[in-house]
Amino acid sequence: MACIRKRRNRWTLDYRDQHGRRRLEVVHPNTRKAAEQMLVQRLAEIGRGEYRPPREEKTFAELASAYESGHIATNIRESTAKDYRTNIRLHLAPYFGRTKLCAITPDAIERWRTWMRNRGVRSRTINKSHTLLSAMLRFAIRYRWASDNAAAALPKLRIAPTQNPDAPEEGNMLRPEEVRSLLEHADERWRLAIKFAVSTGLRQGEQLGLQWGDIDWKSKQVHVRRQFSKGRFADVKTRQSRRRVGLSDELLSDLTRWRLACPKGEHELVFPADDGGPLNHGILLRSGFYPALRRAKLRHVRWHDLRHTFASLLIAADVHPKRIQALMGHSTIRITLDVYGHLMRDLDDGAAEKLSDLLGSKTVASGAAPSQEQSISACRKMEAGVGIEPAYTDLQSAA
Numbered sequence: 001m002a003c004i005r006k007r008r009n010r011w012t013l014d015y016r017d018q019h020g021r022r023r024l025e026v027v028h029p030n031t032r033k034a035a036e037q038m039l040v041q042r043l044a045e046i047g048r049g050e051y052r053p054p055r056e057e058k059t060f061a062e063l064a065s066a067y068e069s070g071h072i073a074t075n076i077r078e079s080t081a082k083d084y085r086t087n088i089r090l091h092l093a094p095y096f097g098r099t100k101l102c103a104i105t106p107d108a109i110e111r112w113r114t115w116m117r118n119r120g121v122r123s124r125t126i127n128k129s130h131t132l133l134s135a136m137l138r139f140a141i142r143y144r145w146a147s148d149n150a151a152a153a154l155p156k157l158r159i160a161p162t163q164n165p166d167a168p169e170e171g172n173m174l175r176p177e178e179v180r181s182l183l184e185h186a187d188e189r190w191r192l193a194i195k196f197a198v199s200t201g202l203r204q205g206e207q208l209g210l211q212w213g214d215i216d217w218k219s220k221q222v223h224v225r226r227q228f229s230k231g232r233f234a235d236v237k238t239r240q241s242r243r244r245v246g247l248s249d250e251l252l253s254d255l256t257r258w259r260l261a262c263p264k265g266e267h268e269l270v271f272p273a274d275d276g277g278p279l280n281h282g283i284l285l286r287s288g289f290y291p292a293l294r295r296a297k298l299r300h301v302r303w304h305d306l307r308h309t310f311a312s313l314l315i316a317a318d319v320h321p322k323r324i325q326a327l328m329g330h331s332t333i334r335i336t337l338d339v340y341g342h343l344m345r346d347l348d349d350g351a352a353e354k355l356s357d358l359l360g361s362k363t364v365a366s367g368a369a370p371s372q373e374q375s376i377s378a379c380r381k382m383e384a385g386v387g388i389e390p391a392y393t394d395l396q397s398a399a
Contacts, residue, residue: 011035060096185295190288201310205229241329
């Protein structure tokens with residue numbers, strides 16, 4: 001029977017594990033209360049069949065090795081896998097190292113976050129490492145190397161807007177007249193690439209990975225299927241990133257002319273390098289985008305801000321948020337609203353009057369029922385913006 005006894009002047013647990021083997025364990029700190037708490041924990045582990053002798057418990061280093069070879073190598077695409085390995089090597093392994101998994105408690109993780117902040121690591125990077133640590137502990141639980149996920153018990157650190165590279169700054173989103181000036185001052189070699197980015201909202205890697213076969217000339221759409229990033233082609237970020245984006249007649253005409261002059265290569269890229277191969281994003285920025293900004297006397301913005309400009313123009317055109325989500329390739333509507341919700345703050349002007357018109361409150365108050373034409377018009381207003389493809393003509397003519 002399990003019990004607590006003093007052995008050689010130290011409080012010791014005496015119990016049998018799930019295999020019937022007798023175990024003697026000295027507790028730390030060596031107090032009666034600590035021994036009682038540890039005995040309760042050990043009996044619970046034995047009851048679940050999860051007990052592992054302290055000397056056989058996995059360390060973080062062993063978990064990291066197993067996670068890299070058993071999960072990262074088989075389930076994660078190479079570009080992301082490289083980031084994971086770097087994160088483990090720089091931020092997790094130096095601190096946790098040979099720490100037993102049972103010792104990675106919420107308190108230990110809080111101390112690790114303080115250690116990271118003292119080294120000058122940004123909150124966004126700490127949160128990425130925190131997420132990875134949580135995934136690794138879930139992996140450990142699956143193989144019964146750990147009994148709980150301490151990282152999941154702690155909330156992420158708050159991130160200042162300036163630390164989030166994906167967060168748009170209103171001052172960095174170009175107005176229609178600024179887009180026109182940018183295109184006027186862009187070299188002929190790069191003008192269409194810039195115009196395409198503003199008109200479709202594709203991520204830079206998605207645009208550089210675009211092939212002529214991805215353009216459906218009949219339906220006037222471009223199919224986003226892959227990206228070119230860090231020197232290689234890869235699948236897009238998420239399932240929702242595989243999407244269709246509409247093209248205006250003007251943009252299709254520009255693409256038709258560009259196809260004749262476009263450098264030819266084995267990948268048949270829409271925006272290739274001069275030799276027809278994949279285009280390095282640095283060349284696009286240094287040779288095309290940044291010089292055009294300087295000649296147009298515009299503030300310095302990122303290429304990614306062209307994607308934000310596309311979204312802001314959709315919002316200005318009163319496009320439904322669900323449609324914007326589909327066009328941007330966001331995995332959830334929450335992401336769209338978190339990123340661009342502040343730009344939609346003025347879109348509910350007159351909401352009370354519109355609701356009154358929709359319900360027919362005014363006509364009912366005067367004793368008259370809404371006409372059939374009014375009802376049909378109201379229904380059409382409700383249905384507006386539900387589809388996938390937007391009305392691009394006004395948007396892209398502004399660009």
